[in-house]
Amino acid sequence: EQYFEDFLALPxxxxxxxxxxxxxxxSLEFARRYPEHGAIHAFEPSATNAEALATETQGLPxxxxxxxxxxxxxxxxxxxxxxxxxxxxxxxGDVEISVIxxxxxxxxxxxxxxxxxxxxENRALKGGAETIxxxxxxxxxxxxxxxxxxxILHRTAKDINPESRFYIRHYTTGWAETDxxxxxxxxxxxxxxxxLE
Numbered sequence: 001e002q003y004f005e006d007f008l009a010l011p012x013x014x015x016x017x018x019x020x021x022x023x024x025x026x027s028l029e030f031a032r033r034y035p036e037h038g039a040i041h042a043f044e045p046s047a048t049n050a051e052a053l054a055t056e057t058q059g060l061p062x063x064x065x066x067x068x069x070x071x072x073x074x075x076x077x078x079x080x081x082x083x084x085x086x087x088x089x090x091x092x093g094d095v096e097i098s099v100i101x102x103x104x105x106x107x108x109x110x111x112x113x114x115x116x117x118x119x120x121e122n123r124a125l126k127g128g129a130e131t132i133x134x135x136x137x138x139x140x141x142x143x144x145x146x147x148x149x150x151x152i153l154h155r156t157a158k159d160i161n162p163e164s165r166f167y168i169r170h171y172t173t174g175w176a177e178t179d180x181x182x183x184x185x186x187x188x189x190x191x192x193x194x195x196l197e
Contacts, residue, residue: 002171002179003114003140004033009187010138014111017102018042019070019124020142022049024056026114031060038062038109045069045097046081069117070124071099089120102128110135116142122152129160136161139182143168150180157182164188 003026014037016030021042031037039062044050050067057063069077069089078093089097102113102124110131115121121141131137139157143149150168157164157180165188167181 002169002177003112004029005140005167005169005181007167007188008112008138008140008181008183009190010034010111012036013038015107015109016040017107017110017113017137019102019114020044020116020118021053023052027053027057027060027063030112038111039064041066041105041107041110043068043070045079045099047095048081069097069099069120070102070115070127071120072101072123072126074098074100074104089117100127103130105131107131107135110137112138112140114140118142119145121145121149122156125153125156125160132160136184136186138184138187139180141180141182142177143180144176144178153180 012034014034016037018027018040021027021044027040027042030040041064042053042057043066044053045068054065076096077089077099078091079089079095079097080093081095113128115124117124141153143153154166161184163185164182165185169179169181171177
């Protein structure tokens, strides 16, 4: 259920933004849950992971692969590429990757934006602020890479959409895999009302 809680109330033809797509597990799960989905934009800057992602999602309807990272400005960053699922931007990284802002794509729809960037979530959120506001996006953000993540990510998401409602879910018996969910007020209110009925 990670990233796909019922309270997100996604429409059947939802557009999914998979930031930190790794080797495609989350994109594939989204497609399984929403077979009539719209586009899936999968972002993965690691060359090795991007190759596996392309193989795993080959033939998936609506998939668009972006072999770049997301941040708050376009450019080139160092990236530690040999860490498997926890590969991340790092000053000591062994390779360079290109990064862009989500806003640079000028997407028409972004119903659910999932981010798990091993610490780069806040910068990526800032680089997608216009898209999140315009599309009234739901957010599912990895919030366990730094002890201050909850406060920092909550503040950034609240600045982008002040009337949001926030939820926290944890998915393992260990410390990892805790996510912060952010829903536009109208979606959260509708879900609350339906539970009362």
